[in-house]
Amino acid sequence: MTMRSKQLRSELVAMLPRLRRFALALSRNRQDADDLVQTAVVRALTQEESAQNAERLDSWMYRIVKNLWIDERRRQAVRGTPEPIDNLNDTSGEDGRRHTEARSDLAQAQRIFDRMSPEMQTAAVLVIVNGLSYREAADLLEVPIGTVMSRVSRARRTLAEGLTQTPNGMASNQ
Amino acid sequence: MTRLFTDEQLSAYLDGVGDPATCAAIDQALATDSILQKRMERFRRADQLLREVVDGRLGMVPARLEQVAAGQVAGFGAKKPSPVRRIAQLAAMAAALLIAFGVGTEMGHHPVAPTLVFGPNGLTAGPVLAQAISTAYSGEPVKTEAGAISVALSFRSSKGDLCRRFRLDQGAQSQTVVACRQDGRWRIEGWASSPPEPGDNGFTTASGPSNTAIDAVIESLGIAQTLNRGEEASAIKSGWRGKTH
16 A cells, blocks of 8 residues: 555545534434445545545545435435434433433534524534635535525524523523 | 624634634623623534534444545454443444454455455455355345345446445345446445344334435446346356446
8 A cells, every 4th residue: 555545544534523524414314424424435445546636635525425415315305205313312311310401401402403404504514513614615515605604603693592592501601 | 892793703703714803803892791702602602512412413433434444454353342322332333333344455464355455446345255246146145254145236337337236244234335347356336334124223224324325326326227137147157347338
């Protein structure tokens, strides 16, 4: 394996968390997200020269994930309703006595996040969680930069307002 | 004073992209304006919770993804992570799916022949798996050292490559794989973990979400022609030398 191949693999491993977050925002389902990322990684490894020559590997990978998801969405449109969003973090299987304020805030944040539009979720994940610039997110999502700015802002406001409306929301802001 | 700044301006400030004059004004106001401080704190808290929601939902990066991306040999007999929470248990289940799905490199040394091999042409089937893909008929499961192979579909891609979609069962672990014949090897175009049979945790089977990535791979390859039984037999006999371009 050449140094460039090793470097590529190392970079791919490092960006897996970011790719999975983006894929989750698109697919709203962890298993689908991992399948999307896995397919994208295999695609990168089978097109290694293109991957190595990409000006920005992360942008190139984000784009592959997005295009795979667009293909998948077309198929879902034919097949029927997509799976509902995961609820892997529901606390039903955990000890109810351990519901701390922080956990309650997190549960509320999950509910608010799930109710956001896919567009808002995707912009928020890319910018707030993955740290893309507005310009990078706009280029990837193929929307004006102002649209990204607006979606990110609305996502923040929606979360902040939703949290302050819960009994524990204000307590969390101490 | 707080009302002077819109949510969008505060949001841009947090993301470090606000215009300099506005950012300077926000900085100045934050020094004394307690209402603005609380607004900003709520936004920061929202950001933090958003990260926790997303990363909590995803759990650990599955071992299979790391192994594939790194081109490392899958750990035969590797220890499963000790789950302490339900999310961790689910992540460990996902990670375990590929532990037996051996991945090696052409330069590597393996105690057992790897199921998949990384080489200059990308990810290809190891010798045992390749033999099974080359000789199995659709609908007739074949048992090999690499696991049980059940070919579901043989087709010619839009580029003219001969490809097969099959299920690889290794004990309780299953993968759905798409491979195409290129340069005398079966190149792996994509795969996805196949869910357990119906009745186990309510997962669905063939048309379920785990196959969405496989469907996407096949769609990207394009199906120019589906091989019938006779054409499949000819391809097996000729060693899958059927590229048309």
